[in-house]
Amino acid sequence: MTFTLLQERTIPEIASTAKLYRHDKTGARILSVLNNDENKVFGITFRTPPQSSNGIAHIMEHSVLCGSRKYPVKEPFVELIKGSLNTFLNAFTYPDKTCYPVATTNLKDFYNLIDVYLDAVLYPLIPEHTLQQEGWHYELENPDDPLVFKGVVFNEMKGALSSPDDLLGELSQQSLYPDTPYGLNSGGDPAIIPDLSYAEFKNFHETYYHPSNAYIYFYGDDPEPERLRILDEWLNAFEQKDVRSSLPLQPHWTAPKRIVQPYDSGDSDDAKAYITVNWLMPESTDPETTLSLSILSHILLATPASPLKKALLDSGLGEDVTGGYQEELRQGFFSAGMKGVQRGDLEKVENVIQTTLAKLARNGLDPETVAASINTIEFHLREQNTGRFPRGLFLMLNALTPWLYDADPLAGLAFEAPFKAVKNQAPGYFAGLIQKHLLDNPHKTTLHLIPDPGEGQRKEAAEAERLAQVKAQMTPKQIQKLIADVETLKLRQETPDSPEALATIPALKISDIDPKIKTIPIEIGQLGGAKLLTHDLPTNGILYLDLGFDLHPLPAELLPFIGLFGRVLLQMGTTTQDYVALTQRIGKSTGGIRPATLTATIRESRDSALYFFLRGKATTDKAQELLDILKDVLLSAKLDNRERFKQIVLEEKAGAEAGLIPGGHIVVKNRLSARFSEADWAAEQISGLENLFFLRKLAEEIDKDWSAVLGKLETLRRLLVNRAAMIVNVTLDSASLATLHPALAALIEAIPVESRKSNVKPAFDFRPSTKNEGLTIPAQVNYVGKGANLYALGYEPDGSVNVIRNYLGTTWLWEKVRVQGGAYGGFSTFDMTSGTFSFLSYRDPNVLATLENYDNTVKFLRDLELSESELTKTIIGTIGELDAYLLPDAKGWTSLVRHLTHYTDDIRQQIRDEVLSASVTDFKRFAEILAMVAEKGEVVVLGSADAIEKANKEREGLLDVKKVM
Ligand SMILES: [Zn+2]
Structure with a gap:
């Protein structure tokens, strides 16, 4: 026996049979869920508790997808995005785990995706320059320039922590767990990310990315024997290893704590404060407890009838209510608070929370509100409507909550029994939970997040100071070497993968694609x-x-x-x-x-x-x-x-x-x-x-x-x-x-009738500004857009535009704006009905350089030599986008939208034909349209006042500045 079957169970509420296995040689854990869902899901997850806020787990998540043993290209992940029919392809870092899920409805595609993902996590190349690119590095072009930090995660996290709402969530969690990894920022704190060394980085992979620390998941209508055969082939190369990745329990406090933190409010005078009150919850391994707390959270905070939310809003002390129960941790937490509060009112908000909870515990909850919350949660559990997010992936995340803490993963899937138990609880049950887990719980923090116009500058000054010190200690020789290293990194990023390397990525053929569109009954x-x-x-x-x-x-x-x-x-x-x-x-x-x-x-x-x-x-x-x-x-x-x-x-x-x-x-x-x-x-x-x-x-x-x-x-x-x-x-x-x-x-x-001539639609008289705009917000990153209406520029609609856009987003824009520019993302959008085309960047340190990259798309396309296999891959990826997986309600809505916009099945078929027959000539022709966008396109930038001012200095009067926050 290669695998030992530990448990097998039919779970009617998710119409599945679930089997839990252990791989005998390595101890790898496998959860195999069998049903008739064609949207198949595979995922491999490792327990990755961080030891500091240097972002190591997050940077590793990015880096393993940047080339592996079998697939030695710069970014296999991007090649898959470009050329597969996936319905989901991504990776995420949690405070204690890193997940690598894929989903597709095409079986051949499914096996291709699994192969690339398993090679990525088990055999990544992760050379030092990958850490530099995805994590952080010093950037320097001329010896006299100041040093700067660059890196994809570095910038991603600067963007994330610029948002006071995100910061509030992060700090609320961290406040309760000073003695465990949950007290750290697993995404990475930009002030600490540059502490991460390459040796530590390599060691992290060797420690945690091992089958003995893996939680592997299969879901859908693919045959089970093949699941086990594939896994055994991969896992057999490894020996059992003792991986110490268990999450410690946070010891309980006997008294609550108070925390005050500043946030960057820019120069806005009326910026307001935030407050949360947070409580440590019991372990997330008992499904009845977690379900009860989820319902309690819904009762207290989710709707306008929720008594805690209502009391807070009625107090008029703030603009919005925040909080809820977070269960995806070994010990979850519960949070309640307000945004948009005057600083002097923070204590009053806390008082409202405390007195409202006390009153509810004493007098009980309105049974109508309790019944409504129970029904709402039951409806969602039974409907399993996860929107664009594959159902199987949603279930994987549910199973992982108990699984990761050594409890039964099936308990995360089978909701019928715990639901029944909660429903049969005596009246007063939820009021009792308020008393027990909130009022009588001394493991509690009160967090005040206070606006501070100096906070952003202080952070920037600290960063500049750190960089200046580093540079001051460098010899001229070291500076020359750094400039050369940066040059080498750029050169490496600019050098395309060889055709041989690219050919290693498994790909579908055009003949694997259905030439006909999928239709929806109407x-x-x-x-x-x-x-x-x-x-x-x-x-x-x-x-x-x-x-x-x-x-x-x-x-x-x-x-x-x-x-x-x-x-x-x-x-x-x-x-x-x-x-x-x-x-x-x-x-x-x-x-x-x-x-x-x-x-x-x-x-x-x-x-x-x-x-x-x-x-x-x-x-x-x-x-x-x-x-x-x-x-x-x-x-x-x-x-x-x-x-x-x-x-x-x-x-x-x-x-x-x-x-x-x-x-x-x-x-x-x-x-x-x-x-x-x-x-x-x-x-x-x-x-x-x-x-x-x-x-x-x-x-x-x-x-x-x-x-x-x-x-x-x-x-x-x-x-x-x-x-x-x-x-x-x-x-x-x-x-x-x-x-x-x-x-x-x-x-x-x-419904009353107010008659009007149904065919004459009065158009709105809209006269938008045509000035380029610079919209300022207190953030350490920018969002740069440039766009035009292509139909107004003479472009004739053609399905090939989707192929070209897909290609640009995974080649030129990805490389220039993200990999080299250091933005978190760079892409373009096109609306086939209106003709509006836009270039966009996400969490971008640059403004003018990004605009220049947009304009240079023209040259990139003019000079492009596109191989047959690259073109095919891009066409397949584009079909994957057109064939997005839809649940029934989404089908009904999509069909409605198509009807109202005259997007007929004939037109859709024509566009599909044009996508399938897209050629290099189409790319060249599109270059000339983009040349007009470069010349006539309009610009909108949302970002920091400094960056926008700097851009206006270099290109005088480029942007009309408007303050947003
Ligand atoms: Zn990331």
């Missing part, structure tokens, strides 16, 4: 005067219903309200129910209702599809209740609760501000695109930076002139909720749909 009809689209798909007994309303009847000044309007309808109550009761009702009988907007250009027109949606789901036996709730909120939502509306506006504002740094590239993309089409202009008003400016003004207007605001909300509802402008999208099997039909018709007929 039936187009009318019901009660509204447009009705139905998608006959098996949904496992769940109704997915989208109700949409055309935005064109709105005056432009009301558009920005759309970003809030869903919450207005769903979270302010109705004329018969207050918002707490309404929230409980939604939670108790549905899988949730959420607002969405669609802003897309209609193909081959200048028109756009602009819609506001409410998207609901429920099991079919509760479909009537879902319809009743939708009717109530659309017809009788209560709009005149000023206090509640202000809470929503402040939460939205805080959310938009918190999203600026993590989503800076999206902010830039939306801002750029808004210049070129009505649809994207509308999106900017509804959800872009323009919306943030709107929310700030609105918050003041509520105080100054509430009746004017209320008047606008009422007008908005009257114009929007209109049967003549309504579209209904249903995803459900046809038999269930037939039963539902009369109830649906009744709902539609209840």
Whole structure:
């Protein structure tokens, strides 16, 4: 026997059989999950507790994917991204583990991906220059220049820690575990990353990346014998090894602690403080306990009916509530706090948390709120709707929580029994958990994160000082050597892989690809005067219903309200129910209702599809209740609760501000695109930076002139909720749909009709700025965008553009902007319907150098010699993107969007044909279009004031500066 079967169990709730094995020779642990899901998943995980905040585990995660024994190319990972049909391909570093998962629906692709990943983790090359590139190195071009630090993770973490929200989460966790690896930053602290030596780095791999420390996972419809055969082939080369990677337990405290930390608030005078209160939780190995704490967290903090969230918002002390239960650690933690608090009010917030919890423990929880939270969590567990994230990967992460701490991984998958146990608990159970785990728990911290305009400069000064000292101690000879080393690193990065090396990467052939597009069933009809689209798909007994309303009847000044309007309808109550009761009702009988907007250009027109949606789901036996709730909120939502509306506006504002740094590239993309089409202009008003400016003004207007605001909300509802402008999208099997039909018709007929000429859509009169913009935020990184509308430049739409974009993102832009430039990412986007093309960078230390790299794409394409195999690979990767794996609700939505934008199956087939037949000529032709982008494209940069000022000094007047934060 090569493998010993330790456990085998059928788990009906995930429609799978799970088998747990041990590899006899090495002790490697294997979890093999068998079912009929075609979206297969493989993952290998190592326990990698760090010993310092030098980012070693994170840098290793990046580095093993930069070349291995069988695949000696610069970045096998990128070659896979370029040329596989994967539905997921990435790696992640946690505070105690590093995971390498892959997913695909194509079996041959699956084995290819596994082979490259196993070779990467077990036999990486990881030479010193990989640490330099992915981790950190000194950069110097001229002997007289100051030294600077460069490196992908170095910059990635500078970006991550520039966001006060991310910093708050990180410090909240660290505060509770001073005696374990959880007290460190596993991603890496940029102030400590440069302490990492190559010897330590190599040693880390030798210690932890061994089969005896591995947790291997298979999931899906691939044959099991082959799983074991493949693994044995890989694992057999190793001997059993004693790897000491267990996570120690944090000893319990007898008294709470208080921590105050500054964050970089830029020069903003009104920057506010953050607070969290954090408690250590019991070990995460008992499924009943972790499930109970997850439900408790949902009860207390997840919805507008949640008593702790409500008490905090009602206190008016801050803009938004934060916190929840984090279970993916050996001992999890629970956190509750507020953002956007005046410094003098921090203690008051803590007091609200304490008194609210005490009151809840004493008087008990509202049984309706408890029932709603239990139903919501049960719905999600049964639906297993993980969106774009493969279901099998979600389950892998669930299994890893107990598995990593030497408990039963199957306990992380089988939720039926613990769920039943929790549901059968006596009333008062959750109030008892509050008493036991929060109020009576002395292992607690209070963290204050205080705005400090000097913090950013202090960090920069400390870094500059450190670099100056290093340089001062270098002899001229050493300086010359460093310059030469940097040169060598650059040269190595610029030298392409040899065709022989590239040929080692396993690839599919064009003949492995289905030449035909995948279609989604759609039936187009009318019901009660509204447009009705139905998608006959098996949904496992769940109704997915989208109700949409055309935005064109709105005056432009009301558009920005759309970003809030869903919450207005769903979270302010109705004329018969207050918002707490309404929230409980939604939670108790549905899988949730959420607002969405669609802003897309209609193909081959200048028109756009602009819609506001409410998207609901429920099991079919509760479909009537879902319809009743939708009717109530659309017809009788209560709009005149000023206090509640202000809470929503402040939460939205805080959310938009918190999203600026993590989503800076999206902010830039939306801002750029808004210049070129009505649809994207509308999106900017509804959800872009323009919306943030709107929310700030609105918050003041509520105080100054509430009746004017209320008047606008009422007008908005009257114009929007209109049967003549309504579209209904249903995803459900046809038999269930037939039963539902009369109830649906009744709902539609209840919606008022405001007639208008349906074919004449008044276009919005949008005149966006054409000036290049420099938008400043307190961050140590930038997001650089340059774009243009290609159709306006004379480009004829052709599917080959997708292939070219995919190629640029994995070659020129990857190498120039990320590998050499030190940004975390560099890529381009193209909207086939509007024609808008943008270059974008993510967490970028540069501005002008990146713009130059964008412009030089032209030369890169003009000089390009593309081999047949490279072209094929890129085509396959592009097909992988077009064939994204979709769950039933996503299929129904995608089909709706295609219908509304006239993206027919004929056009899709034509684009697929064009992708499959893309040639070098297409690349050359595209170079000439990009030459026009280089010349005429517009620029938007979001980033630090220093970087933007510096760019404006070098290229005078390039950017119109606007302060965002
Ligand atoms: Zn990373």
